[in-house]
Amino acid sequence: MPLSPPSRALWGPRRRTLLASAAGTVLLVGCSGGNGDSGTAGGGSRSADERSRARAARDSRELAARYDAVLAAHPDLARRLRPLRAEVAAHAKAFEAGATDPSPSAAPAAAVPAAAVPTDPAKALAALATAERDLADRRAKALLEVPGELARLLASVAAAGAAHAYLLTDGGK
Template sequence: MPFPSPPRTLAGPRRRSLLVSAAGAALLTGCSSGADDSGTTGGSESAAEHARARAASDSETLLRHYDTVLAAHPTLAPRLDPLRAEVVRHTTAFGGSSATPSATATASPSATASSTSSTAAPETEGDALAGLAAAERSLADRRAKALLDLPGELARLLASVAAAGAAHAYLLTESAK
């Protein structure tokens, strides 16, 4: 026996057609011709190079911040050395120089602090960790916003480094508690 038809007909599109339309739109939006991903177009190449140089400079600045804190608070080295090493990798990935000396090197802390930053590190370890966490968080937020305008590979690299920075901020905040 056949099922009776509904008592009234529904106006507008059905749920299935809406889902198919939304999925199709998402697929079309996510596709690209590939030209923008290569970074070979005139305008996007200079924008990409500028963004890469900015990211390298930002990572170098963050690295100096780590070195300043480590010079002032060498007891934080077990916590900060792994995070600092990641910042060195980020700097190198963007084409920057990671030649900034480590604060845990044989140089005296006062010499390292004066060569790494013109500002002094906070007096307490908790304040130093909070300052590093704020710097990591701020930089991660700026990078997350900047990646929207970049070509494929550089956007993926910046997204990855922004995510790592957010994780560093979390770890620094948790270790301060």
């Protein structure tokens, strides 16, 4: 006697499973740069690695400066923003720690003018969320262009930035 097909009309994985698999594939492709050795015999990849690290550290320092400006303009948001700002500063240090010559990336970030911070706290949070999201997106795109260990660090920091963006929006309340 033949078995009747299950009552579910569609076979195969659910949409949620496919989306999770696609996201994981992107991370695996970006993170499969080998054993973490970013240099080559000619040294070309090494300087590209150093430039990428310096740029990532600078971007994190600039984002920390944005947090500082919002904290200065809206001290009542300190409890919510200080932990996120501390993580952003830690990201900058992580990128600098892997650099063989940290001096180019150790330059101070440009200060964000107070006039650039919205006077409405909700809009200030939204601007920070946008900055976090934009930086996370740029870092996610850069995964395919950098070697193994730096790609893993970028992936981790991009994920943290996306989480920060969520926490800065109404979804994080």
